[in-house]
Amino acid sequence: xxxxxxxxxxxxxxxxxxxxxxxxxxxxxxxxxxxxxxxxxxxxxxxxxxxxxxxxxxxxxxxxxxxxxxxxxxxxxxxxxxxxxxxxxxxxxxxxxxxxxxxxxxxxxxxxxxxxxxxxxxxxxxxxxxxxxxxxxxxxxxxxxxxxxxxxxxxxxxxxxxxxxxxxxxxxxxxxxxxxxxxxxxxxxxxxxxxxxxxxxxxxxxxxxxxxxxxxxxxxxxxxxxxxxxxxxxxxxxxxxxxxxxxxxxxxxxxxxxxxxxxxxxxxxxxxxxxxxxxxxxxxxxxxxxxxxxxxxxxxxxxxxxxxxxxxxxxxxxxxxxxxxxxxxxxxxxxxxxxxxxxxxxxxxxxxxxxxxxxxxxxxxxxxxxxxxxxxxxxxxxxxxxxxxxxxxxxxxxxxxxxxxxxxxxxxxxxxxxxxxxxxxxxxxxxxxxxxxxxxxxxxxxxxxxxxxxxxxxxxxxxxxxxxxxxxxxx
Ligand SMILES: Cc1cc2nc3c(=O)[nH]c(=O)nc-3n(C[C@H](O)[C@H](O)[C@H](O)COP(=O)(O)OP(=O)(O)OC[C@H]3O[C@@H](n4cnc5c(N)ncnc54)[C@H](O)[C@@H]3O)c2cc1C
Numbered sequence: 001x002x003x004x005x006x007x008x009x010x011x012x013x014x015x016x017x018x019x020x021x022x023x024x025x026x027x028x029x030x031x032x033x034x035x036x037x038x039x040x041x042x043x044x045x046x047x048x049x050x051x052x053x054x055x056x057x058x059x060x061x062x063x064x065x066x067x068x069x070x071x072x073x074x075x076x077x078x079x080x081x082x083x084x085x086x087x088x089x090x091x092x093x094x095x096x097x098x099x100x101x102x103x104x105x106x107x108x109x110x111x112x113x114x115x116x117x118x119x120x121x122x123x124x125x126x127x128x129x130x131x132x133x134x135x136x137x138x139x140x141x142x143x144x145x146x147x148x149x150x151x152x153x154x155x156x157x158x159x160x161x162x163x164x165x166x167x168x169x170x171x172x173x174x175x176x177x178x179x180x181x182x183x184x185x186x187x188x189x190x191x192x193x194x195x196x197x198x199x200x201x202x203x204x205x206x207x208x209x210x211x212x213x214x215x216x217x218x219x220x221x222x223x224x225x226x227x228x229x230x231x232x233x234x235x236x237x238x239x240x241x242x243x244x245x246x247x248x249x250x251x252x253x254x255x256x257x258x259x260x261x262x263x264x265x266x267x268x269x270x271x272x273x274x275x276x277x278x279x280x281x282x283x284x285x286x287x288x289x290x291x292x293x294x295x296x297x298x299x300x301x302x303x304x305x306x307x308x309x310x311x312x313x314x315x316x317x318x319x320x321x322x323x324x325x326x327x328x329x330x331x332x333x334x335x336x337x338x339x340x341x342x343x344x345x346x347x348x349x350x351x352x353x354x355x356x357x358x359x360x361x362x363x364x365x366x367x368x369x370x371x372x373x374x375x376x377x378x379x380x381x382x383x384x385x386x387x388x389x390x391x392x393x394x395x396x397x398x399x400x401x402x403x404x405x406x407x408x409x410x411x412x413x414x415x416x417x418x419x420x421x422x423x424x425x426x427x428x429x430x431x432x433x434x435x436x437x438x439x440x441x442x443x444x445x446x447x448x449x450x451x452x453x454x455x456x457x458x459x460x461x462x463x464x465x466x467x468x469x470x471x472x473x474x475x
Pocket of ligand 1: 009010011012013014015036037038039046047048049050080081082083108109110111135136137162165249252280281282283291292293294295297326453
């Protein structure tokens with residue numbers, strides 16, 4: 001019997017996760033799955049792109065090697081874009097002129113880097129001038145690496161997560177780096193003004209120059225980048241990386257008459273407004289929100305797999321409470337919910353440790369945690385995330401929740417989540433370690449922990465030290 005054809009357009013982090021979720025529900029045998037990927041690689045972990053900037057191979061950050069698809073009967077079409085899709089004809093066409101039939105199609109086309117319309121950036125043919133880059137794909141960072149030389153001056157436009165990561169990478173390659181940020185606070189979406197100061201100091205300690213409240217007006221240089229102009233002032237640079245946000249890739253959906261706003265509009269089951277067409281990941285807009293980090297996207301993938309396979313036809317995605325726990329340019333940062341007290345009666349608890357470079361803040365409303373910012377030490381993040389998620393009441397001494405997850409009465413403190421990307425809790429990790437996963441690769445293979453943003457890998461190593469049978473016996 002022929003299986004229904006499921007086409008997945010895009011082969012990024014959402015698709016990698018969706019394939020796993022489908023596999024777990026028998027979806028890879030139920031459907032004839034075809035994955036179309038414009039990039040030539042198997043799906044890779046975009047979060048770890050700095051490793052490629054440092055000279056690593058894309059294989060090192062690959063989530064699904066090409067063999068993975070073949071071994072599971074998934075048809076993988078790499079290196080070609082889907083350029084046209086007809087809903088009525090249930091067909092799509094690829095950039096190499098081939099035509100494919102589908103019963104169901106999923107847009108997982110992600111985003112591109114948003115590049116400001118800056119004078120002097122583009123050549124007459126529309127491409128960016130030599131020395132100008134974005135930071136989104138493996139090809140982008142390979143080109144950046146090819147261009148970069150120790151001692152060269154680089155400007156990174158954008159002081160958000162990606163900009164700071166790019167700055168750190170280029171600084172590690174020996175370039176003299178200046179981050180140019182439009183707002184007065186670095187990572188202004190995730191951290192408040194004071195947290196931004198701590199973050200800035202930590203970044204400057206790495207030898208990276210930070211310029212805030214600066215608007216880039218033009219890229220200087222005739223054939224290649226020679227600097228930036230901020231209006232009256234100029235900054236010499238032989239290389240510029242634009243990292244000023246993302247733009248969902250909705251062009252194909254729009255051309256196929258799929259209703260879009262900022263992203264492709266989807267309902268609680270990730271359905272677009274056209275039958276048989278779904279969207280997931282950074283290209284999808286759910287309840288007026290387009291997400292730009294993996295944790296909500298992974299939650300979407302679970303629901304979509306439930307719906308597509310029929311494992312739970314009533315599964316519904318109701319939006320995500322977003323929290324971020326990262327190592328930005330080597331600095332631990334965690335953020336969730338509100339970063340400022342913005343309602344009368346909101347309570348703010350701030351702990352400032354100048355010498356350690358650590359800043360921690362809680363925003364409390366009606367005795368519940370509604371937001372937190374941690375810079376320099378995010379060890380309390382796991383416990384806080386759970387309090388934030390489940391809304392349990394805080395202890396009278398708010399500082400207890402910053403001290404240790406275990407001090408949280410009634411909260412998730414007794415079994416804190418260690419890997420926020422994959423929602424892996426301490427108990428599951430300890431169980432896996434005790435049953436033989438006594439190295440980081442084994443533990444990550446078994447539980448997925450540490451394979452997202454990687455910021456929990458230190459905690460995983462500690463858990464192994466504390467719980468692996470061979471190590472505990474010694475103790
Ligand atoms: C450097 C960097 C660091 C990051 N760090 C973090 C972090 O620490 N934590 C975090 O949570 N998130 C982080 N992110 C964001 C995270 O990587 C994204 O949220 C995630 O990759 C989105 O997954 P996606 O599948 O929706 O999109 P993508 O991963 O972008 O994948 C989309 C894929 O679809 C392909 N495609 C698009 N159109 C077509 C077409 N028409 N035909 C065929 N293929 C197509 C694209 O080429 C791409 O390969 C980071 C991102 C970057 C770039």
